[in-house]
Amino acid sequence: MAQTMPKRRLEKIGLSVTGACVALVTLVVVALILMVAGKGLSAFFKDGVNPLEFFAGTKWDLQNTNENGMPYVGALPLIVTSSAVMVLSTLLALPIAVGSAIFAVEIKPEFGRRVFQPMVELLVGIPSVVFGLIGFHVVVGFMKTVLGSPTGLGILPGSIVLAVMILPTITTFSIDALRAVPASYRQGSLALGCTRWQTIWHVVLHAAKSSLITATILGMTRAFGETLAVRMVIGGIEVMPTGLLDSASTITTTLTTSMAVYADGSPQSDILWSLGLLLMGMSLVFILIIHFVGRKGATERG
């Protein structure tokens, strides 16, 4: 009995240490959500901002105030820019990502495993400021000289830089998705005399559909949340964008630019928290979509 005691104590210590870790993580998550939600909602409840104006208003100007002494808090231009940048960068990156994943898995698997995948993973680790720097010098320069844009800044260069940044994310997940398709599907299709292309298009991509959608949404999530690199090439003017080569500002870049300017508790500061809350809500929506797609894929597979 005396010998079993230390073991039992050890069990208890293990339980309490790991349990404490879980409690800490839970606390952080809950506190974080509560804080962002509390601060973010105070703009509407304390300062009396009309949510309709926030979501649908087109004038964003925190420096000047209207007749009621309130800043202009129409976030629609920011929401539109964020969405435009996200959609455009995904449209640019997705075909290239899936195309290269097909090559790396279906056409030259050996090359894909040994060379291509490590190379793509290298790309994931590059800090975003480096992408921004390259974007500022190369992409913006290209916009100026070739497309004749006066500043070279705007949604298009932002999307191009973002596309390069989310490319490795989508590619890596697409490669995993295609690899997960059982070889027996490909054999079944080839044995029916279908060409390799027909097999890839109608069988492999079809079977990997839900995983590919998940890969795309993960890329979109990253595009929506990315700040620094976008800030470096998008211009940072908080107006409704009218063209792809006009300076604009996303939700995230607006947050970075204005964050340190206004006193805590001021309506301006509160409304910036609301932007934070909006970003958090969007990522929640993305995660829910991924779960939904994953579950739908699972039921389709039977």
Add this chain to the structure above:
Amino acid sequence: MIETLEQSVASPALEELKAPVLYTKDVNVWYGDHHALQDTSLDFHKGEITALIGPSGCGKSTYLRCLNLMNREIQGCQITGEIFYREHDINTPEEDLYELRKSIGMVFQQPNPFPKTIYENIAFAPRCHGQRNKATLDELVEESLRGAALWDEVKDKLNKSAQALSGGQQQRLCIARALALKPDVILLDEPCSALDPISTLAIEELMHSIAAGRAIIIVTHNMEQATRVSNRTAFFYMGEMVETGETEQIFNAPKSQRLNDYLSGRFS
């Protein structure tokens, strides 16, 4: 198509007199440096079921996969020798693999229906080969499912996922999928090894009915199955085709010592 089908049912003897639909001469297979199959020559006739038996790794599946050149999909695999199908050698780089596999169907060990609906599983291959007409496809789907004795079980759920079917139904769906291309040879690679006894029985019965007008070649581990379903049997051992003949003769009066040893269970 229908006429030849009836003919073969009516007069199997006449069928035997005809030239084989598929035959091989001195086929050798290498996987890299490994000589997996040596000098194998066999004939296959329409209306006949041939069983390929032998212990694991004896080369029987390797041989089967030569017949529709599926081995070409394996890197480092080399096939030599002649494989005659419809009176020409298919073991040439110029051979149209797509046309070949259209008329030589294959069913695998694990049922491998695509993650699509039952209807789409059948209609997929005809579509790949250019059939776009909806009415023709509908007809083909029904005909193929009837041919695989599956129609009555699935006719009300053609738009449900094929992967919700039982293992035996999935395997019959895979047979129906091959039938949709109206092949005259069907290769089966241990089609029942993943199935329960009742599903196995259903597949065996099916084999007799699809053998009309077609050559059926089945690789099997199960010697009872070989005696139940096949007309002819070929015994493979260590990459060599040791003995071939009428199934009855093979199992009751084996000529070679190695086959005799195998049948009496001295090695497996």
